[in-house]
Amino acid sequence: MQSKTTIRDVARAADVSITAVSHALNGKGTLAAATRQRIIEAADRLGYQPDPLARGMRSGPLGVIGLMLRPLDTLGTYRPSGVDYFTRLTGAVAVECLERNLSVMLVRDLSKLPRPPLALALDGYIIADPLEADPVLDLLQDASLPFITIGRVPDRPAFTNWVGSGDGEDTVRILDLLRERGAERIALVTGCDRNSWNLESTAAYHQWAGERGLQARVVARPEADGMDGGRSAARELLRDGDLPDAVYCLTGRHARGILDEFTEHGISLPGQVQLVAGADSEQTRSSSPAISAIDLDPELVAAHAVEQLTSRVMIGKPAEPVALSTRLILRSTTAGPDHG
Incomplete structure (x- = not known):
């Protein structure tokens, strides 16, 4: 079985020191932009995952779950004007975690380097609106990290660890x-x-x-x-x-x-x-x-996502799919009597 890529392998491939690799992947130091990019590309090419805590340096769970908002990853901004769904969802996930004495870490696209140092050491993840052929899901599976998605996974019909409306x-x-x-x-x-x-x-x-x-x-x-x-x-x-x-x-x-x-x-x-x-x-x-x-009632979605992740998925049980309802708000752009 092939051993995992180490930081030394990345340093050798990029022709730099181990310290330079650490600084580049953690966004620290004063490396030249070209050097930093060369290191990141080498780490990506070799599949290096800088997650020392996930390799046994901790003896128990961190008490932290990750939250990824895939539509905002692809949107190019995490502050889209007027869109409050993700703000409400994030706040609701945080409150649900506080009720369970857990913390939440917001994480950008994990498939892109550099990653936060603890990203692959968290206890589990909630992934909002995963994409078709989503590399993030493959990465989490390879790292043996439990996760639940908000919304179905388009190309994984057998995947049941999801919550959301139809x-x-x-x-x-x-x-x-x-x-x-x-x-x-x-x-x-x-x-x-x-x-x-x-x-x-x-x-x-x-x-x-x-x-x-x-x-x-x-x-x-x-x-x-x-x-x-x-x-x-x-x-x-x-x-x-x-x-x-x-x-x-x-x-x-x-x-x-x-x-x-x-x-x-x-x-x-x-x-x-x-x-x-x-x-x-x-x-x-x-x-x-x-x-x-x-x-779309993100508060209800968050409550079910955190509950399913912490009570079932993180201990190795499949989630129990729940059909969540949404509320139609009828305003002036629909004709006829208000109903629905």
């Missing part, structure tokens, strides 16, 4: 609501991350439309584009002259951009187009008219 079920619920309120040409606007939220919502939409003989219209825009992405999606929906009479848009920032673009074109909401967002945000609440949206 993305496909929420999509059908919104489509049925819009149909009941008179919509016949419903478009779907999604993000581009390959996570279950986008993938399952799209699959459910196509199935729903096909079963009813309706034309499917899907527009995808990168999550990082925010409101500008929503404006771009709206222009695409307008381009062929066939205006949809309803739009289900997964992200709140995109939804606000759609509303603003339609309004500037003289299109009334909900008179001509109904609009529902798949995630509530500051943009959906403060718009005029205010946008109907789903409250």
Whole structure:
């Protein structure tokens, strides 16, 4: 069996000292940028994992779990304007851990170096919205670290250690609501991350439309584009002259951009187009008219995630999948009597 890569191996490959490797991977020292990058690339190439505590230097659990927010890893910022779901989720996870005398460590993308020194020595992880073929999950499995995900893992149908609401079920619920309120040409606007939220919502939409003989219209825009992405999606929906009479848009920032673009074109909401967002945000609440949206209830999600991780997954038992409910907040962009 091949032994694990050591810090000496990295130093030899990068032609530097062991101290230089330690400083480079921990973000310390005054190394030249080129030298630091060379060391990081060598460590990545060799698969070096700087986790001394995980190699037996501690005798028991740290009492710390990690939290990774994969959508923010891919977004390029951890402070997206108006998006409060992840702030609420983080705070709720912290409170649930405090109730169990545990601490929480927020961790960036573990698949990228340098990693925090203790990242692979924590007691377990909660991974929010993992990606398809997510390297983070492979890394955690290789390190024998227990984890639970918020949202299904797209390419691991047999993986059951997840909590969250049903993305496909929420999509059908919104489509049925819009149909009941008179919509016949419903478009779907999604993000581009390959996570279950986008993938399952799209699959459910196509199935729903096909079963009813309706034309499917899907527009995808990168999550990082925010409101500008929503404006771009709206222009695409307008381009062929066939205006949809309803739009289900997964992200709140995109939804606000759609509303603003339609309004500037003289299109009334909900008179001509109904609009529902798949995630509530500051943009959906403060718009005029205010946008109907789903409250994903991150506090409830956090409670179940921490409970399942600490009471089952970390002691080697599979999680018990729980179907979590979401709350639809009906505002001014949906027509008809308030119900649902």
